[in-house]
Amino acid sequence: MNLKALIADRLAAGFARAGAGDAPAAVGPATRAEFGDYQANGAMGAAKRLGLGPRELAQRVIDGTDFAGIAARCAVTGPGFISLTVADELLADALADRRIQPLPAAKVVMDYSSPNLAKEMQVHHLRSTIIGDAIARVLEALGCEVIRQNHVGDWGAQFGRLVAHLNDCGEDAVHLADLERFYTQASARVDEDPAFAARARRVVVDLHTGDAATLARWRRYIDVSLAHCQAVYEALGVSLRPSDVRGESAYNGDLAAVVADLAAKGLITESDGALCVFLDEFKGKDGSTVPVIVRKSDGAYLYHSTDLAALRYRAETLGADRVLYIVDARQSLHFRQLFALAKAAGYGAGVSFEHHPFGTMLGADGRPFKTRRGGGTRLLDLLDEATVRAGRLVQAKNPTLDAATTDRVARALGVGAVKYADLSKNRTSDYVFSWDDMLSLEGNTAPYLQYAYARIQSLFAKAGIPVEAAEPPLGPLATAEEHALALQLARFQETLEQVAATVMPHHLCSYLYDLAAAFMRFYERCPVLDSDLRNSRLLLSRRSAETLATGLGLLGIDTVDRM
RNA sequence: GCGCCCGUAGCUCAGCCGGAUAGAGCAUCGGCCUUCUAAGCCGGCGGUCGAAGGUUCGAGUCCUUCCGGGCGCGCCA
Numbered sequence: 001m002n003l004k005a006l007i008a009d010r011l012a013a014g015f016a017r018a019g020a021g022d023a024p025a026a027v028g029p030a031t032r033a034e035f036g037d038y039q040a041n042g043a044m045g046a047a048k049r050l051g052l053g054p055r056e057l058a059q060r061v062i063d064g065t066d067f068a069g070i071a072a073r074c075a076v077t078g079p080g081f082i083s084l085t086v087a088d089e090l091l092a093d094a095l096a097d098r099r100i101q102p103l104p105a106a107k108v109v110m111d112y113s114s115p116n117l118a119k120e121m122q123v124h125h126l127r128s129t130i131i132g133d134a135i136a137r138v139l140e141a142l143g144c145e146v147i148r149q150n151h152v153g154d155w156g157a158q159f160g161r162l163v164a165h166l167n168d169c170g171e172d173a174v175h176l177a178d179l180e181r182f183y184t185q186a187s188a189r190v191d192e193d194p195a196f197a198a199r200a201r202r203v204v205v206d207l208h209t210g211d212a213a214t215l216a217r218w219r220r221y222i223d224v225s226l227a228h229c230q231a232v233y234e235a236l237g238v239s240l241r242p243s244d245v246r247g248e249s250a251y252n253g254d255l256a257a258v259v260a261d262l263a264a265k266g267l268i269t270e271s272d273g274a275l276c277v278f279l280d281e282f283k284g285k286d287g288s289t290v291p292v293i294v295r296k297s298d299g300a301y302l303y304h305s306t307d308l309a310a311l312r313y314r315a316e317t318l319g320a321d322r323v324l325y326i327v328d329a330r331q332s333l334h335f336r337q338l339f340a341l342a343k344a345a346g347y348g349a350g351v352s353f354e355h356h357p358f359g360t361m362l363g364a365d366g367r368p369f370k371t372r373r374g375g376g377t378r379l380l381d382l383l384d385e386a387t388v389r390a391g392r393l394v395q396a397k398n399p400t401l402d403a404a405t406t407d408r409v410a411r412a413l414g415v416g417a418v419k420y421a422d423l424s425k426n427r428t429s430d431y432v433f434s435w436d437d438m439l440s441l442e443g444n445t446a447p448y449l450q451y452a453y454a455r456i457q458s459l460f461a462k463a464g465i466p467v468e469a470a471e472p473p474l475g476p477l478a479t480a481e482e483h484a485l486a487l488q489l490a491r492f493q494e495t496l497e498q499v500a501a502t503v504m505p506h507h508l509c510s511y512l513y514d515l516a517a518a519f520m521r522f523y524e525r526c527p528v529l530d531s532d533l534r535n536s537r538l539l540l541s542r543r544s545a546e547t548l549a550t551g552l553g554l555l556g557i558d559t560v561d562r563m
Numbered sequence: 564g565c566g567c568c569c570g571u572a573g574c575u576c577a578g579c580c581g582g583a584u585a586g587a588g589c590a591u592c593g594g595c596c597u598u599c600u601a602a603g604c605c606g607g608c609g610g611u612c613g614a615a616g617g618u619u620c621g622a623g624u625c626c627u628u629c630c631g632g633g634c635g636c637g638c639c640a
Binding site: 024042045077157207228271274284291300302303308328331333348359360362367368394397398421424425428431432444445448454458463507510514519523524528529555563 | 565567569570574575577578579581582587589595599603604620624631632634635637639
């Protein structure tokens with residue numbers, strides 16, 4: 001149940017009776033706990049139009065609202081806030097059933113992760129991959145049909161360079177590390193050797209026109225590279241599967257038709273031999289327009305055309321209601337152009353195309369992130385280091401665990417910490433990558449949430465009963481800690497809906513951290529096993545464990561029973 | 564030059580259609596393990612929310628200008 005929506009609904013009737021039916025109740029969590037659990041700020045904004053004092057209107061709203069079963073107390077506070085305390089019976093209802101309520105059915109296509117192949121996955125691939133994955137899982141939990149589309153870069157100039165270079169030196173690459181090395185060499189040659197650069201471009205044309213030898217070579221490199229990506233996804237606990245891969249190459253056959261269609265619709269202008277679309281939305285102050293180039297003067301297509309073909313496929317073939325692109329903020333202009341182009345071409349009318357950007361990764365110095373060697377940091381190295389550090393800590397804290405359990409726990413905590421460090425940030429602009437922050441295991445980190453979960457498992461082990469044995473109903477909430485914990489548990493639904501609406505997983509992280517903290521305070525203050533309120537407190541513990549496990553699961557983070 | 568994003572405590576970050584005394588973690592200082600896991604709990608220290616104007620009953624949040632940072636801008640993706 002969505003408490004916030006329920007309260008807003010009830011208050012809406014009160015606003016209507018008070019003559020302010022069009023005013024939003026503006027319900028949110030109370031900013032100050034002393035005044036209750038939720039507050040509605042709408043009376044203050046509406047009062048002026050009605051010629052009433054804000055407190056007077058707030059009182060009229062309260063008088064006209066039916067609080068039966070939802071609020072234990074409701075009062076006007078401050079300049080005209082409506083503050084209310086949620087009734088225990090409502091919390092008992094909320095905790096009786098932990099099922100998530102579905103949103104209206106929708107088909108959502110999600111483009112995320114989408115690494116360029118031929119290179120190992122680096123830390124900068126982390127954001128798209130795990131943000132997208134968390135959103136995909138949350139949407140599925142809310143009943144949406146999610147179609148994952150891993151739009152890997154498997155068709156661009158990097159393969160021209162790679163294949164041209166390997167043709168020249170007569171070598172072949174069967175391991176990713178080799179590919180990586182050869183690609184670096186090839187990139188260097190492009191900068192120094194114009195003749196090589198020309199050959200590399202020629203190879204791209206061969207590839208795109210279906211030259212058999214080139215395609216065979218390309219296929220081998222792609223397979224090596226994709227196997228590596230899949231290994232990273234599995235190490236990360238990301239839900240992407242090989243069947244979710246639909247890379248740039250999948251649209252090769254559509255490109256000519258898409259461009260022909262744009263031409264037929266009168267959108268194409270030739271400029272210096274390239275086929276361009278000039279859109280009014282991108283006209284500058286000086287009257288010049290930044291063009292969208294859909295075909296180069298040498299006949300090759302670019303990512304605008306590929307992305308447009310992909311957009312059309314997602315809208316028309318997959319039948320999406322929404323298409324979410326979880327892509328670096330540096331692509332913002334590209335997506336504005338892409339969506340404008342789709343609109344001009346009449347593709348995907350009625351479909352919501354959304355670019356959800358995230359910031360560029362910076363180093364500790366605030367400059368774009370690079371290692372000393374000028375490269376990136378391998379994602380697998382980061383995960384390994386996190387696991388090693390967590391392993392040392394697990395061993396120090398709990399030396400009685402056997403080796404296999406220690407390894408498993410270390411993996412869950414280490415990988416969880418890395419993911420949580422990234423997912424818990426709402427940075428639509430740049431963010432600072434810090435090796436130490438990523439690997440931190442104290443405070444507001446995944447291990448804190450996992451620790452709360454493990455404590456609950458331990459509690460039930462001590463009680464000698466399975467977690468499921470704690471059943472409703474919830475008893476009286478005798479202490480402030482119990483009330484606060486029950487309230488936080490009851491807010492899970494509204495949190496998931498908020499994540500779905502904003503496409504921002506950090507709201508779920510904040511929620512789970514607050515939940516774990518509420519549980520820790522409850523646990524420190526309220527004895528469970530040796531208490532008259534044992535049943536009720538066990539139920540609070542059970543729901544805490546379930547909600548933590550479910551929430552962490554949506555973030556792609558594992559829980560452990562002991563740590 | 565034009566455009567987009569950002570600037571909150573020493574550091575890393577929250578702050579939900581503008582709403583009460585701006586919140587966490589880390590760091591630092593102090594208290595709490597003979598009772599359910601101290602990876603924890605409680606408390607102290609720490610911010611003129613980049614600056615100046617404006618709108619508003621009310622601005623970290625909206626508008627304008629300036630300063631600072633990042634990114635993007637016709638044949639890479």
